[in-house]
Amino acid sequence: MDIGLKISAALHVVLILLALFGGQIFRADDTPPDVVTTVSLISQGELALLAQPQEASQPLQSPPNTQPETAEENDDPVLPEGVPDEGVAASEDNLGELVAEEPDPEVKPEAADVITNEVNEKPDPVVQEAPVETQATEATEGEDQPDEAQEATQQEATTTEIVTEAEEAAPTGAPVRTAIPRARPERPIPEPQPETEIVEEQPDTAPELSVEDQIQAEIERALEQALATEPSTEPAGNSDQGDPSPVPLTATEANALIFNIQSCWSLPVGMQNLAELTVVLGIDLNPQGFVDGTPSLVEPSSLGRPGIQQAYDAATRAVLNCQPYNLPVEKYDAWKQLEIVFNPEKMVNR
Amino acid sequence: MKRVLLALFLISFALPSFAQTRIEVTEGVIEPLPIAIPAFVAETPNAAGLAEEIRTIVAADLVGSGLLREIPREAHISQISGFEAPIQFQDWRVINATALVTASVSLSTDNQMVVKFRLFDVASQQALGKGLQFVAPQGTWRRIAHKVADSIYTRLTGEGPYFDSRIVFISEEGPKNARKKRLAIMDYDGANIRYLTGADDIVIAPRFSPNAKEVIYTSYETGQPSIFVMDVDSGSKRQLTTLPDMLFSPRFAPDGRTVVLSQSRGGNTDLFRLDPFTGDSNQLTVSAAIDTAPSFSPDGSQIVFESDRSGGQQIYIMPSTGGEAERISFGDGRYGTPVWSPRGDKIAFTKILGGEFYIGVMDIDGTNERLLTRSFLDEGPTWSPNGRVLMFFRETAGANGAPNLYSVDITGLNLRKVSTPFFASDPAWSGVLQ
Secondary structure, eight states: HHHHHHHHHHHHHHHHHHHHHHHSSSOOOOOHHIIIIIIIOOHHHHHHHHHHHHHHHHHHHHHHOSSSSGGGGHHHHHHHHOOOOOOHHHHHHHGGOOOOOOOOSSOOHHHHHHHHHHHHHHHSHHHHHHHHHHHHHHHHHHOOOOOSSSGGGOOEEEEEEOOOOOOOHHHHHHHHHHTOOOOOOOOOOOOOOOHHHHHHHHHGGGGGGGGHHHHHHHHHHHHHHHHHHHOOOOOOOOOOSSSSOOOOOOOOHHHHHHHHHTOOOOOOOOOEEEOOOEEEEEEOOOOOOOEEEEEEEEEESOOOSSSHHHHHHHHHHHHHHHHHHHGHHHHHHSSEEEEEEEEEHHHETT | HHHHHHHHHHHHHHOOOOEEEEEEEEEOOOOOOEEEEEOOOSGGGGGHHHEEEEEEEHHHHHHTTSSSOOOOOGGGGGGSTTSOOOOOOOOOOOTTTTTEEEEEEETTSEEEEEEEEEETTTTTTEEEESOOEEEEGGGGGHHHHHHHHHHHHHHHOOOOOOOOOOOEEEEEESGGGGEEEEEEEEEETTTTTTTTSSOOEEEEEEEOOOTEEEEEEOTTTSOHHHHHEETTTOOOOEOOOOOEEEEEEEETTTTTEEEEEEEEEETTTEEEOOTTTTOEEEEEEOOOEEOOOOOOOESSSSSEEEEESSOOOOEEETTOOOOOOOEOOSSSSSSEEEEEETTSEEEEEEEEETTTEEEEEEETSSSSSSEEEESSEEEEEEEEEEEEEEEEEEEETTTTHHHHHHHHETTOOOOOOOOOOSSSEEEEEOOOOO
């Protein structure tokens, strides 16, 4: 009886301690809490967000997977479509007077194809494009500066042919981009798994049940689960289920990785808001140290802010140009997924 | 008990770790991005020469910005055989190209030119932004080349465009003691130069109207300094006002509906606003000092100007409708010719200190002063339309000393001399042409 009581008391204490400090104990020491929320757990809201712009994200992820080598041209359209960010929008606005976009939402083709098709399809491209040109020129003249006779040099006109979609690019620009390269689909998909979730949620749920019942149930369940998955004592590798917490990189290894990447990171200094262009990239690495798929933009949530597109591009270039990464294979679990913060603040007055 | 402990022990292993290794990179390299610009494809036989000329201008613009570096064509492994031909990205990656430009040019029998181009990120093997196509008369090929370069520059750097723009300046010929000064206009890179006034006129301090179709300047042709406005295309000009006073330093407001200038009366110089259509004016500053060299903020709400009201020549900011002026320059030396950046975040100025001249920039509250150039005489900065580059004139010392135009990046890097047929001073940069 006494023993039972003691066990029960001990378990209560353990449970309370778990509830209070469990998060910190079982969490990797250097991981800030927001990382856990943003990276590991995907809320229904986020899932809904991800689901919304699915049309945009699909093409973005597919191109690299589909035909990496043979049909490079297939890659072209993908980025253009998915990159209606501010920077691009601005540059195209500047050319907007000269540019007429060819909307064909249905035909899936890439920008490259569109150009080809367009040029080929039109019986006489030159004649057909001339009207587009005058139209465009007139439009801008009318809007921007009601003006007298234009000099000949100002009568050029242009057409963008390249883009496939007849998108309302302006309004949808930023949000569409949000769905960009989320390169890690498997993890976030949330089917509420009680075993894993409970530990974090415990503070909320615990009081509702009889504590002893809960402890018993908990112990049984954990025992079953732990015994079922237990003894994978060999260090790293393909550990998709029940892997032990990965052996972290040492400070030296992490520093070597940082030095490596910064030697590849080139960002134009002198940008107006350089200090505000921090981006966080998420990358998946294969055991050989090569980047798998397209690096994803973890922060900020969209490319909408001026300069973020270029900051993301520069970070992506750094990550891709520096591969492969020579990291200890036995710690693969610690580096197979990395989040890299590119913070240009110190480069502002260079 | 043991079972319980074992359970707790195992629980700790069974709990999945959400650990995400996160590292932070705070240092990078500062170097121009390497870009490959292989030969533009001539889609019609008669476009071969034109394609090469356009390519040359595009490359010169991009390299001249200082933010990009062209990979020499001799180093290219692949060629671009056709605008739609597949790209061997590996060949471009091997030579360390960050970006790749592909383009084609065709020319119809009626001299209509079609220029198409695309920009690729070599590392990710993806197109950057949309490709573009320009259809224009052959005679505009230089402007089209600048527009192509502007598109590429903007996409790669995040900065606004500036290559398709013009400079108005004073062209100077002859010996120092008898120099003839003409008003001249040219493309930003020194091409297509045109003289707007004759050699007998004495003209100073030209500035563009907001749409770059007119130039406002000070001329002595009436015997005393007066303000004129000239239509750039037709060359026709008109005197803005017949006020009996000496008038200097005219500048258009960003909306083009107001001119602010200096009016010298009885040894005192103050700032005035002038309606360019009615000639009505009202006084903005009332001080016993010399207030001059005004420049509007991009939104037109404020004016920065120089004044010696505190004893030395310093920079002040005041509402563009008049009111209290606030001094923003407090460093050593004297400050003059302030110019508000089109971005709105900086003031460029000339600084005179220790017998030397400097071109510098500071925030609009006077902080973060940075000196970009230094010489015997550097003066008269003007901003590129994107607020990234400054042009100014530098005069050499001595009896044969003469002025020339230079440009410099706001980082202080990439100082370049702008080629002009004669000596040149007092440049003013237009906005991006429409």
